[in-house]
Amino acid sequence: MVQNNQDLKRADVWFICHGVRIGPxxxxxxxxxxxxxxxxxxxxxxASNPKGIVIVSxxxxSDYTSDQGIVVSINSELDNPLIYDFYNFxxxxxxxRFCSQSDPAIRKAVKDALTSEGVLIKEEKRGIDHGVWPPLKVVLGEKTTVPILQVSLPGDSSPVSTAKVGKALSAIRDQGYTVIGSGQTVHNLRDYFSGRPTPYTEPFLAAxxxxxxxxxxxxxxxxxxxxxxxxxxHPTDEHFLPLVFAVAAADPGDKQHGRDKDTFALHL
Structure with a gap:
């Protein structure tokens, strides 16, 4: 885990794995x-009593790209309905159930932080997926008053673009908003479900x-x-990118703690 303790008013950043190999x-x-x-x-x-939580899963x-810059999407509504985007369980x-909402203040903070760094925003009606609500239900309970806003990964699926989004949203930490990247440090379901050995896991976690x-x-x-x-x-990139996002939202002076063996939960 990695924790900011230089400025107690500056909210934390987390990278979490939203499940050990398979999430729900x-x-x-x-x-x-x-x-x-x-x-x-x-x-x-x-204990940190955040003003709200902004999370990337x-x-x-985002389904959008633009020649004018990086594009991310956010939910156009305050409600956070659950997306059960997993199968055969x-x-x-x-x-x-996990009951939560965003609010106008968190939406404004996110929009201002992104647009000030040239990141384009598309709004669409969407709930929160299983990279968000299962871990946050354990973290916050079945019903929470903490505002939660999910922001998409960039439409171009680029780690460089993802880092720019993380850096842009670092600014909202000064307003008391916790920032979370939710992915997996190792995510190869093909090998997992086939039962094949995964000798790359520990070396890549170490790297x-x-x-x-x-x-x-x-x-x-x-x-x-x-x-x-x-x-x-990572046969595909999407589960790795939230780590880049979280690291970019952190500061060089933030105190860093070690990972938990397979979960690699970083508290930045």
Whole structure:
């Protein structure tokens, strides 16, 4: 975990894995490392009493691109209905509830921070996906008054663009908003479901930890996309990009703590 403690008024940044390999079951794996990591995160988040939470998930990439700049999407409405974007799970998974909303203040803060850095915004009616609500339900409980706004990954799926979005949203930390990137440090479901060995997991986790704790965490994190094990760890990019986002939203002076073995939960 990584924690900002230079300025107690500046809110925190987190990178979380939204499940150990496959996300929704983590909600019920009470003895698992992923669930315990979310519980610990909840203690810290509640103690910090954030003004709101802005979160980027691997499961929403903007459908838009533009020659004029980076494009991200946000929900056009205040309500946060749940998206059950997972399949072939027991019925009770689709009966889970998590009640939350955004509010005008968090929407304005996000829009101002993004547009001031030239990031374009598209609004669309959308709920929160399983990269958001399962971990936040454990963190905040079934119903929360903490405003939550999900922001998409950039439409161009670029780690450089993702870092620029993270850097832009770093500014809202000064207003008391916690920033979260929700993805996976290793995400190869093909190997997971086939039962094949994953010898790349620990070496890539070590490389990611070294990048985050380096003197140039943003550059080194982006550079992981050139790592020889990257395509084994990430056949596609979307679960890696929230890590780049979170690292870019952090500051060089933020105190950094180590990862939890497989969950790699960073509190920046």
């Amino acid at each position: 079951p983590t909600m019920f794996d009470f003895e698992g490392e992923g669930y315990k990591s979310w519980v610990k995160m909840g203690e810290s988040v509640r 691997a499961h929403w990439e 027991p019925k009770h998974f689709y009966e889970e 990611a930890s070294a990048a985050v704790h380096s003197s140039d965490p943003v550059g080194q994190s982006i550079g992981l996309t050139k790592h020889p094990l990257y395509r084994s760890a």
